[in-house]
Amino acid sequence: MENETNYHGGYGHGNKRSFHRSGPTSRPQNKVCIYWQSGRCNRDPCMFLHELPSEHQTQIQDPSTSKRPHRQNLVWTNPAILGNQSKWGLGRHRDDIHNTNANPGRLNGAVGTSGGGGDRVCKFFLTDSCTFGDRCRFKHSWSMGDGFSLVTPLEGHEKAVTAIALPSGDKLYSGSKDMTIKVWDCKTGQCAATISTGCEVGCMISEEAWLFVGIPDSIKVWNTKTGMEMTLPGPVGQVYALVAANDMLFAGTQDGRIFVWRFNVATSCFEPATTLLGHRLAVVSLVVGGGRLYSSSMDNTIKAWELSTLQCIQTISDHSNVVMSLLYWDQFLLSCSLDNTVKVWFTNNQEQLEVTYTHTEEHGIISLSGMHDEQGKPVLLCSLNDNSVHIYDLPSFNERGRIFAKQEIRAMQTGPTGLFFTGDGTGELKVWKWSTN
Incomplete structure (x- = not known):
């Protein structure tokens, strides 16, 4: 019996499921690359989107309309002083306070491990063991x-x-x-x-x-x-x-x-x-x-x-x-x-x-x-x-x-x-x- 190969090249374990492969440059509709979101995708071209569809952008910018359940008690407001704006600006719009996931992945993976260098810091530089010097694709900072x-x-x-x-x-x-x-x-x-x-x-x-x-x-x-x-x-x-x-x-x-x-x-x-x-x-x-x-x-x-x-x-x-x-x-x-x-x-x-x-x-x-x-x-x-x-x-x-x-x-x-x-x-x-x- 012919082995079944899944989408990422793995092998099935007795479950007879059929997989439809797309061509190397085709992309699943509106599928956003999770590695791109975390700043770790090193494929060019990538079969997934390297941008957020407009409907998702709206959800992220406006937590009140997002389908994702919100974490509770995110506003640092003391009920005893409700209505008084504190020095930390706690009277600001809810979006400014609740959106603790703003800029996801902006600094995730800050220490370089693999993939493109970008703005990541070289982990070998931090331990005085980088042998690439000025040719290193990661930041020495x-x-x-x-x-x-x-x-x-x-x-x-x-x-x-x-x-x-x-x-x-x-x-x-x-x-x-x-x-x-x-x-x-x-x-x-x-x-x-x-x-x-x-x-x-x-x-x-x-x-x-x-x-x-x-x-x-x-x-x-x-x-x-x-x-x-x-x-x-x-x-x-x-x-x-x-x-x-x-x-x-x-x-x-x-x-x-x-x-x-x-x-x-x-x-x-x-x-x-x-x-x-x-x-x-x-x-x-x-x-x-x-x-x-x-x-x-x-x-x-x-x-x-x-x-x-x-x-x-x-x-x-x-x-x-x-x-x-x-x-x-x-x-x-x-x-x-x-x-x-x-x-x-x-x-x-x-x-x-x-x-x-x-x-x-x-x-x-x-x-x-x-x-x-x-x-x-x-x-x-x-x-x-x-x-x-x-x-x-x-x-x-x-x-x-x-x-x-x-x-x-x-x-x-x-x-x-x-x-x-x-x-x-x-x-x-x-x-x-x-x-x-």
């Missing part, structure tokens, strides 16, 4: 997208950059697992000083002239103007997160506790205040907003604490893996997790956090940072554990660019005049800038 560019790399750390801070206008501080803090001159881009910490830096923040550095079992404190230095004991294990608010310093530690110190103006010292208990595993992120302290942990939870009473008022268990980073922005709390999601939260009428939108990635998300671009539009930077940072417009979550690195980008920080900074697992620190050019 650390980023792709519009509106931002690499200013300069800052090299000097021998291990992963874990923290970045800007305590003054002309100095940049970076902490690393190589047990050092480097001070960079923002005018020259040169390393002005190297401070030995004696152990790995877990986190670092700046508050006015103060620089706080989390290390195992303590916190190092420097006043960058007076040179005063002190050590705050108490934590057990590595300090992974720091935040300051209301003359208090909060530190999230490896054993799941949050240590609190109050600043005494008379003595210019930080005095122990209390310890917040509740997380079962390490506290990896802290953020303050709306009169509350929010903490996330390796126990997959987020806790909300009233700043006035330091009491826990809510525990959230919506994430299914470690909640790596928190960001509070314009009445919204954003959380990211190794469960591949970014969740957007608002406070409902019962003063409880509630999810209003969930964005999903293909990889775990390890850090969040937010800023405004050169035109004043809000953008979100999401660092993924595939060694990339995805950059999104808010609130639509339309992707506008990516940044690549040799290893995970674990530290991100925003600066003045459109500058932002990334530090990766190899120890390299990069300076980026938003620009209209």
Whole structure:
């Protein structure tokens, strides 16, 4: 019995079905090439359409008429403040907010693998192993997208950059697992000083002239103007997160506790205040907003604490893996997790956090940072554990660019005049800038 060959050249498995083959240049009517839609078709000519029929274009541009079921809760609107337009323009047309699939495939497959080069970045370039050099059909670049560019790399750390801070206008501080803090001159881009910490830096923040550095079992404190230095004991294990608010310093530690110190103006010292208990595993992120302290942990939870009473008022268990980073922005709390999601939260009428939108990635998300671009539009930077940072417009979550690195980008920080900074697992620190050019 003659074998039956299917449309793509495979073989049947006992089912006697007849297949009508078209000629090499004929195209199935109105059939759009799925590989073209994802930017991966390398056939010329292709038997499928490399354009969207007009009826499909109308459906995509107008979600209200699309046959595809819409995802729910895509509008980041707090019912308690409905009718008030927020800074993120949440009062815009529904199309602008709901169409999270705009420009499908624009940056999909951004790292080159096969097929035509186009605007894809060479994956071998990212690992210093491309042998084609200038003849490579893929881009040799650390980023792709519009509106931002690499200013300069800052090299000097021998291990992963874990923290970045800007305590003054002309100095940049970076902490690393190589047990050092480097001070960079923002005018020259040169390393002005190297401070030995004696152990790995877990986190670092700046508050006015103060620089706080989390290390195992303590916190190092420097006043960058007076040179005063002190050590705050108490934590057990590595300090992974720091935040300051209301003359208090909060530190999230490896054993799941949050240590609190109050600043005494008379003595210019930080005095122990209390310890917040509740997380079962390490506290990896802290953020303050709306009169509350929010903490996330390796126990997959987020806790909300009233700043006035330091009491826990809510525990959230919506994430299914470690909640790596928190960001509070314009009445919204954003959380990211190794469960591949970014969740957007608002406070409902019962003063409880509630999810209003969930964005999903293909990889775990390890850090969040937010800023405004050169035109004043809000953008979100999401660092993924595939060694990339995805950059999104808010609130639509339309992707506008990516940044690549040799290893995970674990530290991100925003600066003045459109500058932002990334530090990766190899120890390299990069300076980026938003620009209209």
